[in-house]
Amino acid sequence: MHIKYNLIHKDGSARYGTLETNYGTFETPMFMPVGTLANVKTLMPEELKAIHSGIILSNTYHLWLRPGEDIVEKAGGLHKFMNYDGPILTDSGGFQVFSLAKKKDITEEGVKFKSHIDGKELLLTPEKSIEIQNKLDSDIAMSFDECIDYPVTYEYAKASTERTLRWAKRGKDVHKNPNQSLFGIVQGGEFEDLRRMSAEETVKMDFDGYSIGGTSIGEPKDVMYKMISYAIKYLPEDKPRYLMGVGDPLDILEGIRQGIDMFDCVHPTRLARHGNAFTYDGKINLHNAKYKEDFTPIDSECDCYTCKNFTKAYVRHLLTCNEMNAGRLLSIHNLRFLIKLTEDARLAIKENRYDEFVESFTNKYTKKSSN
């Protein structure tokens, strides 16, 4: 079965809905924890349930290299391999080729690059990406795209966006896992007409959902917000929309305001491993000496395991001593914080007070932020 999106309520352009998958239904908007290598770093499946994670993301490029898609297939697919019975989305590897490969050679066929592990020459094509994802047996596969750098010339963006459309078509043609849905990705850089063209042409191919890609790669916030607005008006109301690589609380709220349903980012777990924690009063860093004798939770309003059971002083102690549990406790907190943010957003949408909710959150979050 393919996924089914149900749009339940709108407040302005912000959408509250549900997404039905073979591994359960979750509410949207939703933030997706990233489990690059078939595990969300430091967390176990039960902990993902406990933070009310509706769906997680895993990574085609990484799993292709290790352990290899054939081993995952032999294990019975990604869900069985990692013992996670909730929905899983796999991204196509396009972004990793963009961000990890030092030297890459993009042709019509695909991308030639060197493995970030052993330097081996690799070729990833739209067909190969889909073939790998078919074997991984995720619930949602992504089309192989080129994530355009920022800034680039109009000419480069146009040529790349047109190629990504041809790649999307090639990928769709070879996609054959009947239990897996496939999303198209809108590119187009910062250019309004290219975003429109990319959105319209991608929608014509009739995917199960649509992503907006090429965001959160160093462009200013106002540019990112424009990239969303240029594209989203051409996406159909009856399909889910996913903003890729966005994990900043304020960016998530802006995405939701414009009608985005799904987000992912390594931000919360990466921040965690460096001692950073989201709080409703802004981001804090637990390395700070002022938390040495602070026997209060990271955020007293937070309902996560970490905040219910441990103090800043304790987390700081573990962090200072390089204990792995520090990263674990902070990852749980940061992921729960973003998922709770989408929960609160859903409620606000249902109650037609989304703008007030965003204003109230933003005022508090930006007032004292140490970031």
Next chain:
Amino acid sequence: MHIKYNLIHKDGSARYGTLETNYGTFETPMFMPVGTLANVKTLMPEELKAIHSGIILSNTYHLWLRPGEDIVEKAGGLHKFMNYDGPILTDSGGFQVFSLAKKKDITEEGVKFKSHIDGKELLLTPEKSIEIQNKLDSDIAMSFDECIDYPVTYEYAKASTERTLRWAKRGKDVHKNPNQSLFGIVQGGEFEDLRRMSAEETVKMDFDGYSIGGTSIGEPKDVMYKMISYAIKYLPEDKPRYLMGVGDPLDILEGIRQGIDMFDCVHPTRLARHGNAFTYDGKINLHNAKYKEDFTPIDSECDCYTCKNFTKAYVRHLLTCNEMNAGRLLSIHNLRFLIKLTEDARLAIKENRYDEFVESFTNKYTKKSSN
């Protein structure tokens, strides 16, 4: 309240009993997971409960340096600081001074050495060790001792053992936490008369329990087993006996055979982080390529979370990718393996078949061991 040991049944010298503490009663023999820095590496308190850990160990030397005993005291003691409501034993720091300090200067007063973190000059004395432990508020404190190297001359061992007795007395004199019990430590190296002297003189001071120290520091197994036998016959039946630093399954079984009740070792968690797992057929290393497509649990007889939920192929994948969850899954397994070993030993003692149990375990464990 001080601890209370209840000897319930003996099979030969092997003892089945219970130990009552302010944080609950546990059965003995028991293996204690090591939580050096106020956390068992990669595990949370609930996971310690899930592996049926009766008591854990934490570390005076490490907590003295970070975060400092005053912060732990202000947090309300070690139980509150680390949110662990089961029994905790703290060791005295003697072993860490022995093993971590590159240059140390042992005098009658105590041990002068350099911090393993910043090289700062430090002095740990019997009084200071007890004072720190009083503040940590563990259920069981250990006397400050010198862990004698192996091998040493008879003269060195004699002088050191006599000094450890004087240190034990000094520590006992300043011990004043009414909710904390205090154990004496038997030293004496490999020398029968010194072990006897140390045991008899330590027992005369009337501690709440007795440890056998200076074992598992590189001496041959037969020497370790003799060290136990030289001392244990002089220890009172109505007090618990703790063999320090021993975590090899066969050594644990021999200790129990001779009448030991408690064990601790960093072995299971350290092995885990290097990819090693105990199995009933001997130790295995998950880095081994033969597990690449092995979709069976680490040990099909094991009842731990890891073995119930994940395959060797998955754990190997995480390990190969340096994912922290590999260490976590293997730590859970290895700790549960040793605790289950003591559970099985308890049952065998109760049923008067301890020797048969050891023989059967040993035959299987040593037959195919890759260690």
